[in-house]
Amino acid sequence: MVKAAFLGLGVMGYPMARHLKAKGHDVTVYNRTRAKAEKWVADNGGRLAATPREAAAGQDVVFACVGNDNDLRQVTLGPDGAFDAMGAGALFVDHTTASAGIARELHTAAQGRGFDFLDAPVSGGQAGAENGQLTVMVGGDPAAFDRAHPTIMAFAKAARLLGPSGSGQLAKMMNQICIAGVVQGLAEAIHFGKRAGMDIEAVIEVISKGAAQSWQMENRYKTMNAGKFDFGFAVDWMRKDLSIVLDEARDNGARLPLTALVDQFYADVQAMGGERWDTSSLLARLER
Ligand code: NAP
Numbered sequence: 001m002v003k004a005a006f007l008g009l010g011v012m013g014y015p016m017a018r019h020l021k022a023k024g025h026d027v028t029v030y031n032r033t034r035a036k037a038e039k040w041v042a043d044n045g046g047r048l049a050a051t052p053r054e055a056a057a058g059q060d061v062v063f064a065c066v067g068n069d070n071d072l073r074q075v076t077l078g079p080d081g082a083f084d085a086m087g088a089g090a091l092f093v094d095h096t097t098a099s100a101g102i103a104r105e106l107h108t109a110a111q112g113r114g115f116d117f118l119d120a121p122v123s124g125g126q127a128g129a130e131n132g133q134l135t136v137m138v139g140g141d142p143a144a145f146d147r148a149h150p151t152i153m154a155f156a157k158a159a160r161l162l163g164p165s166g167s168g169q170l171a172k173m174m175n176q177i178c179i180a181g182v183v184q185g186l187a188e189a190i191h192f193g194k195r196a197g198m199d200i201e202a203v204i205e206v207i208s209k210g211a212a213q214s215w216q217m218e219n220r221y222k223t224m225n226a227g228k229f230d231f232g233f234a235v236d237w238m239r240k241d242l243s244i245v246l247d248e249a250r251d252n253g254a255r256l257p258l259t260a261l262v263d264q265f266y267a268d269v270q271a272m273g274g275e276r277w278d279t280s281s282l283l284a285r286l287e288r
Contacts (some may be wrong), residue, residue: 001025002151005055005062007075007082008096009036012122013065015129016095018044019155020063030055030075056082056090061151065095065122068240069102076106088114093148095136097121097237099244100166100173103139107165116144119165120152121172125233133157137175139167173245179279180242180262182214187283190224194287200225220280227287232278235269242266 001024006017009031017040021027027046031037034050041048049055052075056062062082066072072094076083083106086092092110094103094117103119110117118140128134136152136159138145145161152159162171189212193200204221207213223229242263249256265282272288274281 002060003058004028004151005030005049005059005082007031007052007055007062007064008066008071009040010065010067011126012095012129013063014040015126015132016063016065016134016155017046019132020151021046023154025151025154028055028059051080052076052078052082053080053085057085058087059090061091061093061148062086063093063095067096069098072096072098072102072106077109083109083113086110086113086115090115091144091148092117093120093152094118095120095122097172097176097241097244098169100139100169100248103166103169107140116141116147117165118144118148119168120148120159121168122156123172123175124157128157129155136160137162137168137171139163139165139169139171141165169244170248173241173248176238176241176245177256177259179216180238181258182216183220183279184258184262184265184282186214186216186221187224187280187286190221190283191286216280220278223278224280224283227284229274229277229281229284232280234276235266235279235281236275238279239263239266239270 003026004020005028007030009029017029021044028049029037029040030049030052037048064075066075107117118138120136120138122134122136124134132155134156136156138161149159190200193203208217265285268285269281
C-alpha cells in the first residue's frame with residue numbers, strides 16, 4: 001500500500017481517487033474548489049489538504065488530473081505547488097490530457113529535484129473512471145513506470161509505457177485524431193440514413209457487425225439517433241485536445257487535414273451553445 005495524494009477531483013479525478021482509497025491506499029486529496037474535496041472525504045474517508053503543496057508532502061506518489069497545461073503548471077510549479085514539497089524518490093503521475101512539451105518540462109524539473117515524473121493521460125471517459133476501467137498511456141522512465149504500475153491499476157484495465165517523457169501525451173493525441181474522424185463519419189452516416197428514410201436502429205445493428213464497427217458506433221449511436229448530447233466528453237475538452245494535436249503537428253510536420261476540419265466543426269458546435277455537449281454532437285451540427 002502506498003501513501004498517495006490526488007490533485008483535481010473533477011469528473012475523472014473524483015472516481016479515480018475513490019478507487020485508490022478502495023484498494024487500501026492512504027489517500028490525501030486536494031481540489032481547488034474545496035467543497036468537492038470535503039464531499040470526497042465525507043464519502044470516502046482519507047485526508048483533505050488545503051494546497052497541492054500540503055497534499056504532496058511526504059507522499060510516495062502524487063497523482064493529478066486537472067484541465068490543461070496552465071492548470072498543470074499551477075498545481076506543480078505554481079505558488080503552493082506540489083513540486084516544492086516532494087521528496088527524493090517520490091513519483092508524480094499526471095493523468096491530465098496536456099501537451100508533450102509540458103510533460104518533458106515537468107519531467108526535467110522533477111529530475112532536478114530528485115523525484116520521477118510520468119505523463120499518463122487516460123482514455124475511457126467518465127464511465128471508465130467510475131468503473132475503474134481506464135486505459136493509461138504512459139511516457140517516462142521504465143523504473144518509474146514499474147513502480148507506478150500496480151497503483152495505477154487501481155483505476156485502470158490497462159497501462160502501458162510507450163516511450164520516454166511526452167510519449168503518453170503523444171499516444172493520447174493519436175487517440176484523439178482517431179476519434180475526430182470516426183465521430184464525423186458516424187454522424188454523417190446517421191444524418192444520411194435519416195434523410196434517406198432508413199430505420200437507423202436496424203441499419204446500425206447490421207453494419208456494427210461488419211467493417212464499419214467502432215466504439216463510437218457501439219456506445220453512441222442510440223443517443224445520437226435520439227438527439228441526446230448532454231453527457232460524456234465535452235466539446236470544450238475535445239477542442240483543447242485538438243489544439244494540442246494541431247500544435248504538435250505543426251512542429252513535427254504531420255499533415256492532419258481531417259482533424260483540422262473536424263476541429264472547426266466543433267467550433268460550430270460551440271457556437272450553437274454546445275460547449276459541454278458530448279463529442280457525438282457533430283450530428284447536431286449537420287441537422288441544425
Ligand atoms: P473537470 O471535471 O472539469 O475537472 C477538472 C479538475 O481540475 C477540477 O478538479 C478542477 O478544480 C481542477 N482544476 C482545473 N484548473 C485548475 C487549476 N488551475 N488549479 C487547480 N485545480 C484546477 O475535468 P475532467 O473531465 O475530470 O478532465 C480532467 C482531465 O482529464 C482533462 O485534461 C481532460 O481532457 C482529461 N480527460 C477527460 C475525460 C472525460 O471524459 N471527462 C476523458 C479522458 C481525459 P475545480 O473543481 O476547482 O474546478
